[in-house]
Amino acid sequence: EAEVAQSPRYKITEKSQAVAFWCDPISGHATLYWYRQILGQGPELLVQFQDESVVDDSQLPKDRFSAERLKGVDSTLKIQPAELGDSAMYLCASSFHAPSDTQYFGPGTRLTVL
Amino acid sequence: DAKTTQPNSMESNEEEPVHLPCNHSTISGTDYIHWYRQLPSQGPEYVIHGLTSNVNNRMASLAIAEDRKSSTLILHRATLRDAAVYYCILRRGETSYDKVIFGPGTSLSVIP
Numbered sequence: 687e688a689e690v691a692q693s694p695r696y697k698i699t700e701k702s703q704a705v706a707f708w709c710d711p712i713s714g715h716a717t718l719y720w721y722r723q724i725l726g727q728g729p730e731l732l733v734q735f736q737d738e739s740v741v742d743d744s745q746l747p748k749d750r751f752s753a754e755r756l757k758g759v760d761s762t763l764k765i766q767p768a769e770l771g772d773s774a775m776y777l778c779a780s781s782f783h784a785p786s787d788t789q790y791f792g793p794g795t796r797l798t799v800l
Numbered sequence: 801d802a803k804t805t806q807p808n809s810m811e812s813n814e815e816e817p818v819h820l821p822c823n824h825s826t827i828s829g830t831d832y833i834h835w836y837r838q839l840p841s842q843g844p845e846y847v848i849h850g851l852t853s854n855v856n857n858r859m860a861s862l863a864i865a866e867d868r869k870s871s872t873l874i875l876h877r878a879t880l881r882d883a884a885v886y887y888c889i890l891r892r893g894e895t896s897y898d899k900v901i902f903g904p905g906t907s908l909s910v911i912p
Contacts, residue, residue: 690843719900728887728902729844741897777843789836789900791843 688712690792692778698798704766707795711760711780717741719789720753720763721777729777735761768799803827804888809907812878820873820906822888827868830893835862835873837884838905844887847873851893883910 691710699705711718716737721729732751733743737758746753750769755761765772775794781787805823812818824833832851836844848855848862850871855862861874875882887905892898 721902726904728885728904730902731900734897734900742899744899779843788834788846788849789844791845794843 688790690778690780690790692776692792692795694795695793696796696798698800699768700800701770702767704764705768705797706765707763707776707778707797709761709763709778709792711778712790714782715780715790716758716783717781717787718755718761719779719781720761721779723775723777723794725774732763765797768797770799773797773799803890803901804903806886806888806903806906808904809909811909811911812875813911814880815877818875818878818882818908820875820886820888820908821870822872823870824888824890825869827890828892831890832893833862833864833868833871834889834891835860836887836889836902837882838887839881839884847886849891878908878910880910880912883908 693708697705718735720732722732723729732746733753734741735755738755751765753763775796777791777794779789779791781789832849834849835847837847838844848857848860850862850864863872885905885907887902
């Protein structure tokens with residue numbers, strides 16, 4: 687069964703350093719989502735792509751976060767510089783096309799900022 | 801703010817049915833009701849979704865109120881593997897964009 691791939695699974699970094707997360711969605715899925723999940727809370731949408739275009743990045747802290755999906759397939763989320771409050775699980779999900787389509791989530795990247 | 805409200809936590813005995821409620825009083829006519837669950841240390845996984853009629857699949861059943869302002873996810877026989885956080889979210893059925901909003905969900909504990 688096809689899965690959403692994410693790497694790395696775990697990342698420990700010091701504050702002010704740069705970090706990057708990678709996501710490979712299920713083949714053929716046009717929509718890609720990046721979420722941040724703080725322990726004990728539900729996932730919070732950071733950015734949503736439709737193919738290579740950003741549909742929504744209203745919750746993305748753009749002074750330090752950036753996301754790209756250059757060829758409309760895999761995607762990278764970057765944080766520079768990392769802050770202590772960025773410690774969280776970063777989840778990637780993809781769906782076929784329409785907003786009501788089922789989202790398939792990856793295993794996530796657990797980020798710890800020291 | 802989340803468009804849905806759910807109890808923070810629920811408990812169930814193993815092999816008993818579980819009814820997980822969700823309120824969505826501001827639902828619009830084109831909103832689908834989706835349920836996801838998140839096992840410890842994993843990403844969320846899809847459980848079921850519906851629009852107006854009750855739905856069944858191999859994982860669960862979804863009962864939707866006639867006015868669509870609430871729904872209930874039904875696990876027919878809870879197992880220890882069903883211990884997870886369950887999220888109820890709304891997704892617009894049109895092709896226009898809608899923001900995905902997850903609330904804190906319901907943490908289900910299953911007692912052996």
